[in-house]
Amino acid sequence: MWTFVHKLGSPKWSYAICGRLQPFFWVAALILLPIGTVWSLAISPPDYQMGDSYRIIYVHVPSAILAQSVFVAMALASAVFLIWKIKVADMAASVMAPFGAAMTVLGLFSGSLWGVPTWGTWWTWDARLTSMLIQLFLYIGVIALRGAFGRGDQGAKAVAVLTLVGVVNIPIIKYSVVWWNTLHQPATFSLTERPAMPASMWMPLLVMVLGFYGLFIALTLYRLRSELIRRESRARWVQALAD
C-alpha cells in the first residue's frame, strides 16, 4: 500500500497513468456533451410553467454541481498533499482551480439569465445564487494566494491549508445563507428545487452532468500532465519527451 501510494506520487508514473486514463474521459465527454446538448435543447419537451426558458437548467445545474465538486476535489487533493507530501496532488489542485472558478461563473451567469423571465430581474439574492457568489470568491482567494506566493513548496502548502479551511466553511456558509434567505424572503421559486421532473426532462440533465464531469476529469488529467512537464522539466524522462 505504502509503496503504491508513493509510486503513484512519482511524477513519471503519474504522467503515464494520466496519459492512459485520459482518452476514456475525453471520449466520454465528447460523446455525452453533444448528445446532451441536442437532447436538452431540441428533444426534451418544454416546461408547462416556464416554457422553453427552463432549458437554461441544462447548463445551470451541471455548472453548479461542478462548482461545488471541483472545490471538494481540490480539498481532497490538498489533504493528500499535506498528509503524504505528494506533490502531484498539489499540482492537481492547482490545475483544477481555474476550471472550478469558470464553472462558478457559468452557474452565476446562467442563473442570472434565468432570473429575468422568471423573477423579472437580473439578480436576486436567492440562497443558491448568493452562496454561489461566495463560492466564486473562495475560488478567487485560492487562486490569488497561489499567485501571491508564486511557484514553490511554501505557496503550495499555504494554498492547501486555505482550501481545507474553505471546504470546512462551505456547508456553514450554505446553511447560514439559507437561514438568512428564509428570514428575508420566504419561499422563493428556485431554479432547481422544483417538483419531480418527468424522465424526458431529467434524463438529458443527467447526460449533461455526466458530460461535464467527463470533461472536467479529462481536462484535469491533460493539464496535470502539462504541469508535470513544467515542474519536472529537468528530469530525464521529460527531456526524452521533447526528442
Next chain:
Amino acid sequence: MSANSGGSTILRGEVIGLWGGCVAQVRRELKIARRRGGDLVNPLMFLALVVMLFPLGISPEPALLASVAPGLLWVAALLAMLLSLDGLFRGDYEDGSLEQMLLSPLPLPVLCLAKVFVHWLLTGLPLALCAPLLGVLLALPGAGYLALLLSLALGTATLSLIGAIGAALTVGLPRGGVLLSLLVLPLYIPVLIFGAGAVKAAIEGGMAGPALALLGALLALAVAAAPFAIAGGLRISLNG
C-alpha cells in the same frame, strides 16, 4: 561582559507548564499593545467614522436608518476587525519572536489561541462595547441594544480566530493586506448573517436567542479548529 566561564546557566530550570506559558504570552501582548497605544483606539475610530458616513450618504431619516442599523453596525465592526488583523503576526514575524514561539516546547496552537484572545480583548470587545453608543446615532430601536452587544461580543471572537488564519498564511507576503481581505471576507459571511440576524430578530420583537446560539456554536467550532489552522499557517509562513 563578565565571564561566566563555568558553562553553567543561571536558572535551574523550574518548569512553568502550559498555563504559565499562556499567562506570559497574554501579559506580553497586553504590554506591547499598551506601549503602541494606537492599536486599541484605531478600530474604534474607524467604526465611528464609517457609521458617521452612512447617514450622510443615505439619508438622516430615523426610520430608514433604524431599519438598516443592525446590518450597518455589524458590517462596520467586521471591517474594523479586518483592518486590525494585518498587524496581528507581522511584528513578531519580523523580529523573530514567532520563530521562538514555534520552537517552544509548549504547543503552538495554544500559544496562538492566547495571542488571538488578546486580539479579541483589545479589538472585538471594545467594538462590542462601543457599538451601542453608535447605535444611538443610527436610531437603533431600544430592543436591539442588548442583542447588538452580545452578538458582537460573541461574533468578533470568531472573526478574530478566522482572521488569524488568514493573517498567519499571509504574514510572509510583502503586500498581504488586500489579499488577506480577499481570503477572509467570504469566511466571515456566516458570522455577519447570524450577528445582524440576532439584532434584527430582537428589534422585530422576535427572539434573538437562536441566532445568538448559532453564533456561540460557530465560536465553539472556531475555538476548537482554528488554532490548529493558525499554527499550521504560521509554520508554513516561517519554514516553507
Next chain:
Amino acid sequence: MAFDSFAAFLTMGGYAKYVWPAWGLAVLIIVGFILWARFERRQLMQALTRRQRREARPS
C-alpha cells in the same frame, strides 16, 4: 422533437435571448479551456526543445 421548425428552435418559444447566451457561455468556456490547455502544452514543449537545443550546443 420539441420544435416544429428550425426557426422555432432558434426563437426558443420567445426565450431566445436568455437561453442562447447561457448556452453560448457554456460552449465558450468548454472550447476555451480545451484550446487553452492545448496552447499551454504546445508552449511548454516548445520551451523544452528550445532549451535542449541551447544546452546541446556549447557556447
Next chain:
Amino acid sequence: MAVKVSLRANRLACERDDRWLFRSLDLRVEDGHILRIEGANGSGKTTLLKLLTGQLPPTEGRIEWHGEPLAASREAFLSQLLYVGHAPGVSAALTAQENLAWAAAMAGVRAPDLDLERALEAVGLAGFEDIPARQLSAGQQRRVALARLELIPRPLWILDEPFTAIDREGVAWLEQRLLAHGDAGGAVVMTTHHTFHANGRVDSLLLGEAA
C-alpha cells in the same frame, strides 16, 4: 553521567522548490561537540538548521534524537533545545528584561527578576533592564537574545549566525561562552563564518560542495 545530547542525521537530503540543496548528509552531535556549519549563501545552511530543529521534514533520510525519530520526540527534544535565530526574537516595544522574561516563559522555565538581571549583567547590559528594545542598538538587541544562553539551562544550542552585529568584545565573550558550554558537556550547532581562536576544538561541516 547520562548522555544529554544525541542528535544524529542519516543520509539526509533536502529538496526545496524542485532543487536539491544537499543529499546524503551524515551528521552526529553529542555531548561536548561544537559543530560549525559553513557554506556559501543559498547552500542550505538555514534550511539544515530548520531540519535539525524539526521545523521541516527532510525529503529523504532521518534525524534521530536519542535514537527516536525527531518528529516522534518533538516535545522532549524542544525542551532540551535553545535556539537563537537570524532575527534576535526581541520585540521592540518591550524592555530588555521583559523580552528575556518572555523568552524564558516560551522555553517553559520560571525566571525570577533577580535572575533576569544577572543574565543581562552577564552580557554587559547591566542598567539597561528597563530600556525598551527599540532604543537599543542592533548589537545590544543581539545581546538581549544571547542573554538566553546565560539564563536558560539547555544542553543543545542551535544558533543561526550568532556572531553578527556584536562588537569585538562581544565576539570574544561569545566564543568563550560557546567553548565553556562544550566543556561543560553541552553541544553547539551553529552557522557562521567566524574562525575560532581555539580552532581545534570546533568541528566544521562545509555545505554545497556539490553545487
